[in-house]
Amino acid sequence: MAAQRVPADQQWLAAYDPRAYAPVAVTVDVVALTLRQGRLHVLLVERGGPPYQGCWALPGGFLRAGEEGLEEAAARELAEETGLHGTAGSDAALSRVHLEQLGTYGAPDRDPRMHVVSVAYLAFAPDLPDPRAGSDAAAAAWHPVASLDLPTAGASGDLPAAGSSGPSAETHGGGLGGRAASEPAGIELAFDHARILADGLDRARAKIEYSPLATAFLGHDFTIPELRAVYEAVWDERLHAGNFHRKVLSVPGFVESIGTTADRGGSRGGPRARQYHAGDAQLLHPPLLRPAREEEVR
Amino acid sequence: MAAQRVPADQQWLAAYDPRAYAPVAVTVDVVALTLRQGRLHVLLVERGGPPYQGCWALPGGFLRAGEEGLEEAAARELAEETGLHGTAGSDAALSRVHLEQLGTYGAPDRDPRMHVVSVAYLAFAPDLPDPRAGSDAAAAAWHPVASLDLPTAGASGDLPAAGSSGPSAETHGGGLGGRAASEPAGIELAFDHARILADGLDRARAKIEYSPLATAFLGHDFTIPELRAVYEAVWDERLHAGNFHRKVLSVPGFVESIGTTADRGGSRGGPRARQYHAGDAQLLHPPLLRPAREEEVR
DNA sequence: ACAATAGTGTCTTTAAGACATTATTTC
DNA sequence: GAAATAATGTCTTAAAGACACTATTGT
Structure with missing residues (x-):
């Protein structure tokens, strides 16, 4: 059926003028x-x-x-x-x-x-x-x-x-x-x-x-709490600050410390966070998995 | 520059005749x-x-x-x-x-x-x-x-x-x-x-x-060793038979037993394997991760 | 008989997640 | 001073991987 209109071995040969077909x-x-x-x-x-x-x-x-x-x-x-x-x-x-x-x-x-x-x-x-x-x-x-x-x-x-x-x-x-x-x-x-x-x-x-692409939402330098805010916004999930912090630092090549700290603490108090920039990893290994949603839990 | 040729807000309005553009x-x-x-x-x-x-x-x-x-x-x-x-x-x-x-x-x-x-x-x-x-x-x-x-x-x-x-x-x-x-x-x-x-x-x-799509390479009914052969062929990796078997059965909805066993054992000996068909899971949770390759290990 | 394989059990290691704790900063 | 937060530590649980073992089949 279709083969008659566009014979398989002629598909690429067929008139390459697209006007022969509907536009x-x-x-x-x-x-x-x-x-x-x-x-x-x-x-x-x-x-x-x-x-x-x-x-x-x-x-x-x-x-x-x-x-x-x-x-x-x-x-x-x-x-x-x-x-x-x-x-x-x-x-x-x-x-x-x-x-x-x-x-x-x-x-x-x-x-x-x-x-x-x-x-x-x-x-x-x-x-x-x-x-x-x-x-x-x-x-x-x-x-x-x-x-x-x-x-x-x-x-x-x-x-x-x-x-x-x-x-x-x-x-x-x-x-x-x-x-x-x-x-x-x-x-x-x-x-x-x-x-x-x-x-x-x-x-x-x-x-x-x-992937480390969450850092693409931030400036060149960022803090781990800022990075966590990216994940929370994209996933629409609250993440545990302590575990997230440790996890990010444990993934090789994800972030790299630059030694400085943020100018101010959090808007509602707390110490100044250290600053990092993106590391050279292209893939996070092991990954940062989203918290399991109830619906998908069996 | 570009905006003159295809003004942003007129892109969709512009002559929908594609012949106005190169084909x-x-x-x-x-x-x-x-x-x-x-x-x-x-x-x-x-x-x-x-x-x-x-x-x-x-x-x-x-x-x-x-x-x-x-x-x-x-x-x-x-x-x-x-x-x-x-x-x-x-x-x-x-x-x-x-x-x-x-x-x-x-x-x-x-x-x-x-x-x-x-x-x-x-x-x-x-x-x-x-x-x-x-x-x-x-x-x-x-x-x-x-x-x-x-x-x-x-x-x-x-x-x-x-x-x-x-x-x-x-x-x-x-x-x-x-x-x-x-x-x-x-x-x-x-x-x-x-x-x-x-x-x-x-x-x-x-x-x-x-995903459970490895089963798409097999017939309606299949054995776990057959499923393992799919993973080994696609990943070009040898997998541990015992661990693979246990892992597959542990993922909810991946495979479902049909009670029967294969007609014959393996071509080189061994007991007959039990038969399964694909379960209703759309996503494997937790996933079957590929063995880590040395190159990506840090 | 022998070799290969299916399926199960056990142990170690790794990582995730739930808390808990201390120090630092804002209001 | 009170409250919030950064960062670290500890414990529990789940899962991956290595290995051992048995039972069953083909050659």
């Missing part, structure tokens, strides 16, 4: 996460026209075919939206942003206008300045993820299979901590961006278990 | 893994024309824009190439194949003819019959992964960031067990398919740590 658009969307006032935030832009006019959406745009790779495009979109430049290793703030591919979403009806395949990226950023409404009319802002309505992890159509992400996957209920009952229903996101964001949060929660 | 093609490629004679094999097709004429490549083809989603396309390609049908939950063999998104590859020069964005999927299959050379002239066959030249894990251009995959990522040297020194240089794969396959193997190695 597809390729876009790149970015789930950019940061920590502000101890809470996890995501960068969103407000849509100025239909469809989903007035809705918030993930920053993104078309891949510049023939000119750039996918990660390059994601870095460009992120730079445009945050107003920061200097991506991979170059200069400035964005050089410290971690960027990785999250997954690709390509249901035929995810955009009402045409078939759009969107490659999603996940970014971990230290506290960045507010995005300039900038070169265009669109609003762009950091939103607390807890203020958004997100689908539960797991089930999805064209998603990057819960898989990939170690022991993560379906575990968490909904968004981080959910919203207080008093709050109005969360903001609605355009297209399937709520699904993408939920997958990104899942990935982030799993990622910091096995 | 991009979207393809779906599948890394299909199976176990044959205790060794891991991957499904490859031989290219009948340039570029890379005569090279082997991953099975794949164009996304049918507007008609199908990405996973749907991957399942279709896999069915066409294996000659099996009945994908997700329907009937027959393919219903027991696990399929998940691996990552998307979109470097502008990965295909010499035009910018092709390829969404890669990873499939775990029980031992399937040899693919029929089938409807087209192309050869298709299962190849032992050890016979292929694969790049080391980790470094890559547009890859789905080692990330995602728990404690996996860069650890393994090259292909499974590498090739014996006597063998000629491994087969060369077309395009960046060696990179994609290497990423797929990494994902597979990580995935069976946390």
